[in-house]
Amino acid sequence: MPEGHSVHRIARQFRRNFVGQSVQATSPQGRFVAGAKQVSGTELVEVFAVGKQLFLRFADDQWVRIHLGMYGAWDFSGDIQLDATIASANGRMGQTNQRGTVFDGAVYDRHGENSLTSIGAPRRTRVRMAESEKESAVQAEFPPEPIGQVRLRLLTETVCADLRGPTACEVLTTEQVDAVLAKLGPDPQHDASDEAGQRFVDTVLKKQTAIGLLLMDQSVVAGIGNVYRAEMLFRAGIDPYRPGKSLTTDETWALWRDWIHLLAIGVETGQMMTIDGLQGEQWRAAMANRADRHWVYKREGLPCKRCGTNVRLDEMGNRKLYWCPGCQK
DNA sequence: GTTTTATGGGAAG
DNA sequence: TTCCCCTAAAACA
Numbered sequence: 219m220p221e222g223h224s225v226h227r228i229a230r231q232f233r234r235n236f237v238g239q240s241v242q243a244t245s246p247q248g249r250f251v252a253g254a255k256q257v258s259g260t261e262l263v264e265v266f267a268v269g270k271q272l273f274l275r276f277a278d279d280q281w282v283r284i285h286l287g288m289y290g291a292w293d294f295s296g297d298i299q300l301d302a303t304i305a306s307a308n309g310r311m312g313q314t315n316q317r318g319t320v321f322d323g324a325v326y327d328r329h330g331e332n333s334l335t336s337i338g339a340p341r342r343t344r345v346r347m348a349e350s351e352k353e354s355a356v357q358a359e360f361p362p363e364p365i366g367q368v369r370l371r372l373l374t375e376t377v378c379a380d381l382r383g384p385t386a387c388e389v390l391t392t393e394q395v396d397a398v399l400a401k402l403g404p405d406p407q408h409d410a411s412d413e414a415g416q417r418f419v420d421t422v423l424k425k426q427t428a429i430g431l432l433l434m435d436q437s438v439v440a441g442i443g444n445v446y447r448a449e450m451l452f453r454a455g456i457d458p459y460r461p462g463k464s465l466t467t468d469e470t471w472a473l474w475r476d477w478i479h480l481l482a483i484g485v486e487t488g489q490m491m492t493i494d495g496l497q498g499e500q501w502r503a504a505m506a507n508r509a510d511r512h513w514v515y516k517r518e519g520l521p522c523k524r525c526g527t528n529v530r531l532d533e534m535g536n537r538k539l540y541w542c543p544g545c546q547k
Numbered sequence: 548g549t550t551t552t553a554t555g556g557g558a559a560g
Numbered sequence: 561t562t563c564c565c566c567t568a569a570a571a572c573a
Binding site: 220286349434445537 | 552555
């Protein structure tokens with residue numbers, strides 16, 4: 219379910235709550251028993267994300283690579299240090315609590331319209347992290363009874379992380395991790411250097427492939443999924459069917475810079491917010507409703523918010539492509 | 548109760 | 561390009 223921003227947020231939760239500690243690993247579902255056993259009892263040394271992939275380094279250079287795929291998720295429970303942006307959407311929508319105001323799984327600081335509160339002290343709770351985050355009722359016991367298909371459970375004295383529905387979950391050596399990383403295109407949260415941008419630009423300008431496909435190709439640029447693809451091309455005013463090599467250098471650099479911009483917002487807010495400059499009530503509405511967050515994604519048949527042309531829905535690369543023929547040339 | 552849907556990607560043909 | 565895997569929640573009846 220997640221695009222790149224959510225995987226970076228998950229990595230951050232692991233750094234705050236697990237890194238530096240010895241971790242018990244199990245596979246309640248039974249499909250990762252051998253892998254869990256390999257790392258169980260060792261220290262989790264480092265966690266980071268590149269694109270949509272999560273890398274957990276345990277002691278002795280044992281790594282676990284995870285890809286959530288279309289509907290994977292992590293459930294964190296126990297006494298967790300939470301991002302200020304995480305809170306319940308269940309029944310608390312739009313209400314103000316002691317830390318801020320709750321909207322669709324995110325809390326926004328009452329002191330600044332779009333700014334975030336700092337990290338809170340650990341508190342007993344349960345949070346599902348996928349494309350966005352949702353807090354749910356706390357179970358009394360710790361660790362909680364596994365619910366559903368838990369492929370991998372990571373457990374310390376105080377916190378528990380349950381992985382379900384991943385498309386990839388495997389133990390790798392350092393060499394194998396390097397091989398995976400070498401195949402990934404640049405991710406601005408991992409490397410925002412001009413060299414990284416230049417790699418993206420050079421690749422795009424060489425290819426005959428449609429730019430709508432190139433943005434989804436994780437070896438061209440890492441972390442973009444179906445929502446960001448549609449929204450970035452709308453923001454750039456580019457027809458998704460144009461071959462990469464037909465773009466100008468300026469257009470291609472603008473795409474890279476916009477990905478830096480949108481990904482940073484996603485990592486900070488926990489939402490794929492792709493309309494800039496919203497204030498006050500408009501910001502709140504956009505946080506609460508997807509339809510108010512996006513220009514074209516899931517808006518097929520509706521009038522374009524900019525030019526009034528009906529938003530079109532096509533199929534591209536087996537995925538739904540939303541775009542505005544009026545704005546994108 | 549059953550069907551549909553999803554923000555992904557790898558393998559097979 | 562088509563098929564297939566991962567799982568759960570939402571949508572429908």
